[in-house]
Amino acid sequence: MPEILDQARAQVLGDGVGLDEAGVLAVLNLPDEHLPAALQLAHEVRMRWCGPEVEVEGIVSLKTGGCPEDCHFCSQSGLFTSPVRSVWLDIPSLVEAAKQTAKTGATEFCIVAAVRGPDARLMKQMREGVAAIRAEVDIQVAASLGMLTQEQVDELVEMGVHRYNHNLETCRSYFPNVVTTHSWEERWETLRMVRESGMEVCCGGILGLGETVEQRAEFAAQLAELDPHEVPLNFLNPRPGTPLGDRPVVEGKDALRAIAAFRLAMPRTILRYAGGREITLGDLGTREGLLGGINAVIVGNYLTTLGRPATDDLKLLDDLKMPVKALSATL
Amino acid sequence: MTELVEPVAPADRAGANAPRWCDRCGDEAATGAHSACVAARVLEPPRYCARCRRRMKVQVLPVGWSAVCVEHGEIRG
Numbered sequence A: 001m002p003e004i005l006d007q008a009r010a011q012v013l014g015d016g017v018g019l020d021e022a023g024v025l026a027v028l029n030l031p032d033e034h035l036p037a038a039l040q041l042a043h044e045v046r047m048r049w050c051g052p053e054v055e056v057e058g059i060v061s062l063k064t065g066g067c068p069e070d071c072h073f074c075s076q077s078g079l080f081t082s083p084v085r086s087v088w089l090d091i092p093s094l095v096e097a098a099k100q101t102a103k104t105g106a107t108e109f110c111i112v113a114a115v116r117g118p119d120a121r122l123m124k125q126m127r128e129g130v131a132a133i134r135a136e137v138d139i140q141v142a143a144s145l146g147m148l149t150q151e152q153v154d155e156l157v158e159m160g161v162h163r164y165n166h167n168l169e170t171c172r173s174y175f176p177n178v179v180t181t182h183s184w185e186e187r188w189e190t191l192r193m194v195r196e197s198g199m200e201v202c203c204g205g206i207l208g209l210g211e212t213v214e215q216r217a218e219f220a221a222q223l224a225e226l227d228p229h230e231v232p233l234n235f236l237n238p239r240p241g242t243p244l245g246d247r248p249v250v251e252g253k254d255a256l257r258a259i260a261a262f263r264l265a266m267p268r269t270i271l272r273y274a275g276g277r278e279i280t281l282g283d284l285g286t287r288e289g290l291l292g293g294i295n296a297v298i299v300g301n302y303l304t305t306l307g308r309p310a311t312d313d314l315k316l317l318d319d320l321k322m323p324v325k326a327l328s329a330t331l
Numbered sequence B: 001m002t003e004l005v006e007p008v009a010p011a012d013r014a015g016a017n018a019p020r021w022c023d024r025c026g027d028e029a030a031t032g033a034h035s036a037c038v039a040a041r042v043l044e045p046p047r048y049c050a051r052c053r054r055r056m057k058v059q060v061l062p063v064g065w066s067a068v069c070v071e072h073g074e075i076r077g
């Protein structure tokens, strides 16, 4: 057994203390033959510190495309030649999307907008939309609307938004290679305000942007420092017309190593499968990740791309004897 | 106008009613290989109108999607 896994067994599984950057890097560098042991340990850590439940979430794009920012992976930036056009979702369709999500047994519904930060029009849509969902659908509402002012943070709390997603996307040292229109520190500032407001912090990123394995470890350590309630883990799905459109997808084994390593860095967080898992891991890898530290999924479609049917994921959870977290357990 | 469409299978592309444009990359459907586009379309909605090549306004929903061409109306999947 590699030394790092012995150390993690005592420290992370035994004491609930996550691995530091060097420890994460050692896991990311484990040879293939030790990957099953790393996943097994990450699974034990998840079961011990989080339990067997899986949190199920659906997401929807309230405002798609035309974003002024230049995140190089994103098909919704208006600065690239991506074919994604700007479009707004109306409130009845938003409520319908929440209802369809609730039908899957999901407890979370995240409303997302492709913006640098919300303007008055978007905040008005949010006010009306969140009120309509809360009146008609039994589901918790989360939001992801870019960088916020303190007033906007307060307003979202007042609306009843219980969790806010704002991804750091990648580690601090690599961020300027991926985004030039705003800084990592600006993102961190929004996260700080969200944390202080009492909303749950949801913060993750995307692997496969061209970062080194060392930078992946740096990212895990920076997330652990933030200590988010939830970490959504995306794998790059190269989008036509974006600067990263020709990058290769992450190797399945590297993705699994990252899942185990991120879990061992953050024993108590909700570690969620987000975009890109279908093309990176396929059905078999999806299962391995759920047995290797993942304890949450996005079901159904994503913002501009499609996922596999929610029923496939729910059946998999059933096969794995992992109960879907109930709404009562989240309140 | 609303019609329901599935991703166009490669075999159908040669038929009499074959769409003129690839709904993923927007290039001429009859020119070049679009097998990667057809494969990608399983996990993506269409982006270009297959009849006129205009970029469509596409809304992805948790279940399904809709795509609107200003000239040829809405399709859903």
Ligand code: SF4
Pocket: A067, A068, A069, A070, A071, A074, A075, A076, A077, A113, A114, A115, A116, A146
């Ligand atoms: S801020 Fe969000 S929507 Fe805008 S380009 Fe970046 S990732 Fe895309």
Ligand SMILES: [Zn+2]
Pocket: B022, B023, B024, B025, B026, B027, B033, B034, B037
């Ligand atoms: Zn094509």
Ligand SMILES: [Zn+2]
Pocket: B049, B050, B051, B052, B053, B054, B069, B070, B071, B072, B073
């Ligand atoms: Zn058309």
